[in-house]
Amino acid sequence: xxxxxxxxxxxxxxxxxxxxxxxxxxxxxxxxxxxxxxxxxxxxxxxxxxxxxxxxxxxxxxxxxxxxxxxxxxxxxxxxxxxxxxxxxxxxxxxxxxxxxxxxxxxxxxxxxxxxxxxxxxxxxxxxxxxxxxxxxxxxxxxxxxxxxxxxxxxxxxxxxxxxxxxxxxxxxxxxxxxxxxxxxxxxxxxxxxxxxxxxxxxxxxxxxxxxxxxxxxxxxxxxxxxxxxxxxxxxxxxxxxxxxxxxxxxxxxxxxxxxxxxxxxxxxxxxxxxxxxxxxxxxxxxxxxxxxxxxxxxxxxxxxxxxxxxxxxxxxxxxxxxxxxxxxxxxxxxxxxxxx
Numbered sequence: 001x002x003x004x005x006x007x008x009x010x011x012x013x014x015x016x017x018x019x020x021x022x023x024x025x026x027x028x029x030x031x032x033x034x035x036x037x038x039x040x041x042x043x044x045x046x047x048x049x050x051x052x053x054x055x056x057x058x059x060x061x062x063x064x065x066x067x068x069x070x071x072x073x074x075x076x077x078x079x080x081x082x083x084x085x086x087x088x089x090x091x092x093x094x095x096x097x098x099x100x101x102x103x104x105x106x107x108x109x110x111x112x113x114x115x116x117x118x119x120x121x122x123x124x125x126x127x128x129x130x131x132x133x134x135x136x137x138x139x140x141x142x143x144x145x146x147x148x149x150x151x152x153x154x155x156x157x158x159x160x161x162x163x164x165x166x167x168x169x170x171x172x173x174x175x176x177x178x179x180x181x182x183x184x185x186x187x188x189x190x191x192x193x194x195x196x197x198x199x200x201x202x203x204x205x206x207x208x209x210x211x212x213x214x215x216x217x218x219x220x221x222x223x224x225x226x227x228x229x230x231x232x233x234x235x236x237x238x239x240x241x242x243x244x245x246x247x248x249x250x251x252x253x254x255x256x257x258x259x260x261x262x263x264x265x266x267x268x269x270x271x272x273x274x275x276x277x278x279x280x281x282x283x284x285x286x287x288x289x290x291x292x293x294x295x296x297x298x299x300x301x302x303x304x305x306x307x308x309x310x311x312x313x314x315x316x317x318x319x320x321x322x323x324x325x326x327x328x329x330x331x332x333x334x335x336x337x338x339x340x341x
Contacts, residue, residue: 045112060225067129281335289318
């Protein structure tokens with residue numbers, strides 16, 4: 001039996017970062033965490049070195065990020081200086097941690113902070129949130145302050161009212177509160193050997209729940225990096241919760257090289273009908289990118305959906321994604337053979 005991807009212990013966080021984000025931070029969460037910041041916003045404000053790191057850690061170009069001020073007495077900078085890539089960050093509100101992520105990079109940029117968030121008033125000064133950091137797409141959690149304190153086994157209660165960074169023994173203990181799926185979902189994508197995930201998923205398919213979630217999380221980061229996206233079939237823009245990151249060619253028919261040919265093998269399809277129709281072969285994509293209807297589509301509701309949302313349309317950005325054309329052709333040929341018996 002192949003060794004499970006997660007049988008080997010993950011790299012332990014070096015520190016624990018606690019970041020309060022209550023009701024007054026809700027808009028900032030929406031702007032830069034739940035909706036990652038696109039390269040077009042951050043690139044002009046960062047050094048080439050910082051840009052290179054973010055592009056490596058976040059290949060889609062969309063980066064979840066946060067920041068803290070230097071503090072009224074400069075105390076926040078000393079804490080921020082201790083933070084490093086690989087640290088576990090927990091977002092806190094209403095007496096519990098509600099999001100977990102892994103730090104991927106940190107940098108200081110008042111101009112970028114000002115482009116993202118209004119400054120914080122401190123006495124007669126207005127301070128930028130210039131001590132910034134990026135992190136993996138956060139995973140939802142629910143861990144009470146009491147559970148955090150008990151797990152940390154610290155000499156004094158953890159500070160939950162302002163940005164804090166605690167040493168690795170505490171970070172390791174608190175990380176143990178996360179379940180195996182949560183740990184998997186907050187792994188930096190550059191630390192994941194995607195080819196290895198595919199191998200192990202195929203080798204032990206009966207025990208593949210976590211590996212499937214890892215693979216889907218990776219695909220989703222590439223195909224749907226932001227809070228909103230567009231269906232590649234009907235071209236409608238919508239909230240990403242209504243889109244799935246799907247294989248164009250049936251996954252079970254793909255070679256290893258095809259499974260790892262990202263992002264060419266993947267597309268976004270909406271849950272309102274396109275994903276189901278494409279999966280069943282009731283629609284396919286022609287040689288020029290046009291959405292074609294199968295003769296097997298006889299259901300009245302499916303036909304009505306086709307007429308309203310797909311008839312006369314082409315795959316979104318067809319000309320730009322030439323690497324995907326052969327996978328659409330494979331999907332078309334597979335279902336043509338099946339319909340011919």
